[in-house]
Amino acid sequence: MSIESTNPATGDVVDSFEATSDEEREARLERATETFSEWSETPIETRQRLLARAADVLRENTDEYAELMTEEMGKPIGQARDEVAKCAWVCDYYAQNAAQHLQDEVIAGDENARTVVAYQPLGPVLAIMPWNFPFWQVFRFAAPNLAAGNVGLLKHASNVPGCARAIEDVFDRAGFPDGAFTSLLIDSSEIDAVIEDDRIRAVTITGSDAAGRAVAETAGSQLKKSVLELGGSDPFVVLEDAPMEETVETAVQARLINNGQSCIAAKRFVVVDDVYDEFVDRFIDEMAAQTVGDPMDDATDLGPQARPDLMDDLHEQVAETVEQGGELELGGEPMDRDGAYYPPTVITDVPENAPADREELFGPVASLFRVPDEAAAIEKANDTRFGLGASVWTEDLERGERVARQFESGLAFVNELVKSDPRLPFGGVKDSGYGRELAEHGITEFVNTKTIWVQQDAGEETDMIE
Template sequence: MSIESTNPATGEVVDTFDETSSGDREAHLDRAVETFEEWSETPIERRQRLLSAAADVLRENSAEYAELMTKEMGKPIGQARDEVEKCAWVCDYYAEHAAEHLDDEVIASEPEARTLLSYEPLGPILAIMPWNFPFWQVFRFAAPNLAAGNVGLLKHASNVPGCARAIEDVFREAGFPEGAFTTLLISSSEIDEVIEDDRIAGVTITGSDGAGRSVAETAGSQLKKNVLELGGSDPFVVLEDAPMEKTVETAVQARLINNGQSCIAAKRFVVVDEVYDEFLERFVEEMDAQTVGDPMDEETDIGPQAREDLAEELHEQVEKTLEAGGECRLGGEPMDRDGAFYPPTVLTDVPEDAPADQEELFGPVATVFRVPDEEAAIEKANDTRFGLGASVWTEDLERGERVARQFESGLAFVNELVKSDPRLPFGGVKDSGYGRELARDGIREFVNRKTIWVQGDAGEETEMVE
């Protein structure tokens, strides 16, 4: 069977790829195991050098990779170039810090003993990745895990097969051994079988909470380590002393980045009554000023949704919210043009239990809530089954940090939009998943934290304890 990638801005077929056959899948899994034996014993200094080479390949081919992303899933071309650069950055980060993060950790114990933690790779890791950041989501998994001595197998989203192949080529061109990173162009129906395969040591997924539950159930039944990076409905809390100009400018960016299709995008804007009217007026004006159009055009702020069905699903959530009593202050209707375009949309007066209150809206739709005060803002911010990111806006930094500590989220920002950074752990709580990517925490997720005890006086009897 073949897989087509389709340009969501035009409906034209970008390219066609052959699915990975069952025979080829078996060969790839065998190769991954063989390569792991070699790769895990490769000095970490060489692994770091190869990651640095991967960063060079990314930068040398930035224009090509950016255009591919834009054609396959509609990301504005400038944001696509930024994504390639961020992938190079995460490779640079682990090329510099991997050895430090994986160095033995000596722990004090008995006077005559040396005790330590050793961080050792697990084996082939399956990565199930989404289409919205088709390069970045993969590289934030691949860079730390390849540095740690694991090998990776990628099951990418079906609408970005070209990106999947291109990423595999990056590592091949950088000099990684065959089998260190392999793309499997397989259907979702085959995922459980791969997870259950004895040759797979662990699995990570970035996707919906439904997909995460399914993967966790299968991995758990096999007692395999798993990391879940799932959806979010991030609150953006505006207090009465917020620096309004910066707050509104960032609010628009935080909602519309990547055409609004980001797990850590601000989706619920929780504004205290004292500044609600001012914020709403300025926010609607700025949202309306954004340019929707051809994502290959440098002047475009918002491109299409990644697929027609995703735009339809988003509009259905908007319609149901309005039917429940919500108000539409901007947008709210699919655009009358070819392609999966949806306009910047602002909803207010959204009742509890409406889709815009309870569900993740994965597109350029913002929901603005009015609350009486800070206490109510925190309560509303936490009134969600998700717990990925959150931000608060205030002139008082001590107040901001105090509020940030009360968010039920894995990430909390004061006077900044929620974002990922190779230097900082990334992940959520509640229905947003568990585990962490990036920084030291990320490189230690798929390793064996082995306790080693070296007794100095072998002739002395010791009490046997468990």
């Protein structure tokens, strides 16, 4: 079977690839298992050195990888270059810090015993990854897990097969052993069979909450560890003392980054009454000023949606919200041009329980809510089944931190858009999933946290500090 990738800006076929056959899938699983036996015993210094080399490969081929991402899923080319740089950063981070994160932890216990916590790799880990950040979301899984001594198998989204193959090639060029990181070009219907395979020891997914539930159910039935990074409907809370110029500028960026297709994009803008009208007027003007066009053009702010069917789903959510009483202030119709283009769109007076209130709108659509005060803003921010990120805007930083602590989210930012950073744990709560990626927390998700007790003779004094 052949898999085609299609340029969403033009509708042209970018490339075609042969799907992984059942026989080839079996061979790749077996090779990954054999490689794990070797890789898990490889000194961590060697693993770190190879990760640093992977970072070099990424930087040396930035334009190639950025253009591939833009061709396959439509992100603006400047953002694609930034994505490659961020992938190199996460490789550098674990190349520098993995050994420290995974060093044995000596813990005081019985006075006649030496008690240690060791962090040991689990084995082959399956990663099910989405199309919206086709390099970054793979590398934020791969870098810590390869550093920890696991091996990775990637089931990437079907519309970015070229990215899947290119990422596999990055690790090959960097000198990783064959089987350390393997791409499986398989259909979603084959995922359960891979998860259920005894050689797979854990699974992680970044995707919709529906997909996460299905993966978690299968993994749970096999008693296999899972990490779920799922959808979000992040609130962007604007208080009456917000620095308005900076707030509006960042609000537009937070909504439209990656053509609006980001789990941690600001989607629900919750604004207190005192500054609501000013914010709305400025926000609409800034959204309307964004340049929609060819994602290969550096001047473009907003490119196409990744697939025509995704644009159709988004428009259906917008139309239903308006039909229920939402006020369309800007945009709201697919653009009359080639490609899957949807314009910057703003909806006010969003009715309770309308799609723009309750669902994740995965595209350049902003939902605005007027609230009387801070307490109501927090209540509205938390009035969602999602809990990935949230931000609050205020001149009073102590107030901002107090509000941030009240958000029901895995990430909370004050006077900054929600973003991921290799140095900080990333993940959500509620229907946005569980588990953490990145930082020390991420590298210890898929390891055996093993307690080791070494009993000493009763008369022998144990140095618990050493």
